[in-house]
Amino acid sequence: MNKILLFMIGMLLFLTGCWDRIEIEDRGFVIGVAIDLPENESVEQHTSQEEANKPRGQARFLATYQFVNPAALSGGTNQGGGSGEPVFNLTTEGDTIMEINRSLATRTSRSPYLGHTKVVIISEEIAQSKHFANVMDFLLRYQEFRRSTQLMIAKEKARKIIEIKPDLEKLPVMYIQSVGQNNYRSARMVAPTEIGDVHHDLLAGSSYVIQRIVGSDKEVKVAGSAVFHGKDNAFIGWLGEEETEGLNFVKGELEAGMLKVQVEDNLIGYEIKGATRDITVDTSNIDNLKFTIDIKSEGNIPESLETLSWDRIDVLANVQEKVEEEVVRITEDAIHKLHGDFKTDAIGLGQYLSKNEPKLWEKIKDDWEEGKGYFGKSSITVNAEVEIRNTGVIIKSEPVQD
Template sequence: MVKRVVAGLLVIALSLAVTGCWDQVQIEERGFVIGVAVDFPRNTKAEEQALQEAPDKPVGQNRFLITTQLVIPGGLIASGQSSGSGQNTANEAFLNLVSEGDSMFEVGRELATRSSRTPFYQHLKVTIISEEVARSKDGFANAIDVTLRDPDSRRSSKVYISKGDAKSIMDVKPKTEKLPALYIDSVGKNNDRNARMLPDIRLGDVHQQLLNHFSFAIPRITAEKQEVKLAGAAVFNADNQLVGFLGEEETEGLNFLTGKVRGGVLKTKFNNDLVVLNVQGARKTIKADVRDREHMKFTFNIECEGAIMESFIPIDLLDEKTLQKLESSFAREIERMSKDTISKVHEEMPVDVLRIGRYLKQYHNKLWKQIERDWENGRQLYKKSEITVKAQVFIRNNGGINKTENKTGR
């Protein structure tokens, strides 16, 4: 009897072991998707044809034009190497498949009718949503809903909003990279070099923003002459709808106000010429006076430190008074950019991408529960509030020299 039980357990254990690869797909049969762009179609021919084929079928409020970028492994082989089949290895390393439909999931499955390889989304690097889709009601949330639900999709993939068509971004052919999506992903990692770039926003971050019902900002991307530029920001209200864009300097001001500056450049005019600071870090604190709900006051205190990297005037950085004047000049530049940003997002739009609502929720939770619905909407307490900025700059390094050389004629 014991032998039979042991034999039965062995059979069960072996059965579990051999079923571990029941759903395996060979790597050469996968279609690796590394980028997705979402637009609205420019014509309705496909929609009219679909309605003619099935006039009673359910349709959504919007139709999407999806550009899916797949990797062509043979195109990744370095020039001059043999592919083993005698084919030219200079071919493109990617393929952009364009499909149209009113369901994102349906469009993804439609690729199976035209691609010999099963689309595989676990290597998805970037998702680009067009300005037109993001401005439409529920367009942005609908465009990423299937990606959030699909267990094969990566929540670490980056999300961008394109100024214009998203498809044009995927059509870029950079000379430094063979795969446009990987090129975009690499450019996005340079935000520690330039404060005019927002920090990466990943799919998981976007999901959290959609659930929090706060205003938020997403990096803006544009394309020109086979290059992309990641600078500026797309601003969304609490209803997850795009309301406008911030320019490059306004985005830099936003990064200072939200404490997201990792690096960058500050220029100031000192004694009628330029001095340039390499920003090495910045942080912000908020002080709030919430006694009058109809006119709350918030003060942003920004501290920044960096090193002098360039100077077009003779300057002695060992002189304490000169150093203090220079630090004050850089501080005024931060205040100027920050005030321009505040003017845009506090008065013109207005949307709380300054994260003041989050601050109130964390540090004045009882008050926040009472005014939450009237913050950006209703009585618009956010717009009625007063926001000021105070900046301090600390020069930690002279850039290797204490005095700059004498200039001709000075």
């Protein structure tokens, strides 16, 4: 009998439930976060000596959380007498992001929950400062954030982006996320960058890029990219839209897109249906590693502003050559910015050496982007091969005759 009693008491210890459980109806679901520096820079005047004596960070942050209003989405009414909008934003300032997160609980009846956050937008000011590493530390460390949460860098205030009011979408953050996932249609944006991707690059010491976003009152544009150094998480600079397109080509991460190419006296459109890259390297001189990147692409011609006879082999060959020249031009522009100006290997050549030349990589990895700067000393040659699969449903484009 005593053994049974002890067994029952022991089982009760394991059936106490979740001590920190919050009922779902009491949660405030945050779907987006925007992080800025305060307007008055980093130090806010305290209203009391007690506040002034509290521990402080080196900067203050301004964070805007976008909450979902389930009642408005379901067509119900707010018991609290709210406006009935499907989302509402709360903005708070604090010395740390976690302090901001906790202080929001004093302003809303529902405890903020970040487990469903879709997008975190970080301002250019934060990215350019040493505090970007602190923000990333919180995003990686805090258990509520999922590794699939998407990151974007705003070419302005992040708060301005998250406060847009799109005409056709109820949830601004979901609209922003959807635009950021259109890289399969546009070559001028990099693939969506997730928190887990940045963590992987930081552990590997690999430089990386994050999508750039700009916005107006009702819409956003995701194009171009922000470049970060993998060793210290420092912002290096921006790649423009065309340079980002070139980067996608040399990284072999281009899914689709459109190139406009000059042929004779007018333009034709080349619709990219796929692209691959192959890297080879001459390691005979460690102080001048010679990389060759061979790009292969295939696509269609959906538009031709130049009068051409597409059924002629020489015409098709000439257009393919012009497209190849354009691919080489935009990739060389991207390489010039990353290799020549930034000295930052967001191309992934170090990763290639790590996989294919491990002994050499062990010897030079600490001096790849820094120290002796083997990346900056290397040379990179790009070749392109284009195949046009389809020229459309007509084989000849001519002016209409009266």
